[in-house]
Amino acid sequence: MATQPLQLQPDDGKLLTSAVARIAEFWGLTNPRLGAILGVSESTASRLRSGKAELDPASKSFEAAQFLLRLFRSLDALLGSDDLSARAWLTTTNLDLDAPPLELIESFKGLITVCDYVDAHRARV
Numbered sequence: 001m002a003t004q005p006l007q008l009q010p011d012d013g014k015l016l017t018s019a020v021a022r023i024a025e026f027w028g029l030t031n032p033r034l035g036a037i038l039g040v041s042e043s044t045a046s047r048l049r050s051g052k053a054e055l056d057p058a059s060k061s062f063e064a065a066q067f068l069l070r071l072f073r074s075l076d077a078l079l080g081s082d083d084l085s086a087r088a089w090l091t092t093t094n095l096d097l098d099a100p101p102l103e104l105i106e107s108f109k110g111l112i113t114v115c116d117y118v119d120a121h122r123a124r125v
Contacts, residue, residue, distance in 0.1 A: 012057050013054040013055045013056060013057050013062065014054050016054075016055050016062065016065050016066065016069065017048050017051075017053070017054040017055045017065070018051075019065075019069050019072075020034070020038070020048065020055070020065045020068060020069065021048060021049045021051070023068060023069065023072045024045075024049060025049075026072075026083045026086070026087075027072075027083070027086065027087050027090060028087060031043075031045040031046045031049065032045070033102070033106065034048075034049070036106040037064060037068060037105050037106055037111065038055075038061040038064045038065055038068070039060055039061050039064055039108065040061050060108070064108055064111060067108075067111045067112060067115050068105070068111065070115050070119075071105070071111070071114060071115045071118060072086075074115065074118040074119055074122055075089065075090075075118055077122060078118060078121060078122050089101065090102040090105075094117075096117065097113070097114065097117060101114045101117075
């Protein structure tokens with residue numbers, strides 16, 4: 001049985017943009033850092049956070065935002081919805097990853113690596 005590709009809905013960009021803005025708030029991400037994570041400029045990150053722009057479902061930044069949401073949800077489940085613990089985990093050097101996760105997620109490859117790392121630890125729980 002062949003699987004059908006995920007069909008995006010018209011509001012998906014708006015919903016994901018809103019989720020990313022909340023994640024940035026919870027984790028204390030600056031506009032330059034959020035921009036680096038999403039692969040957009042600091043000013044675009046600012047517009048996304050303020051609701052003056054939204055992520056385009058056909059863009060690479062939309063895909064990065066999906067991974068950021070995945071990381072947020074995984075950490076939230078692993079740490080019991082403790083945003084301070086999540087922020088501390090993100091900013092502390094991780095011996096397995098050899099860097100603070102927050103630095104790694106500024107590249108797309110690093111974001112995927114950190115997501116996979118957290119998901120692997122969730123699987124053990």
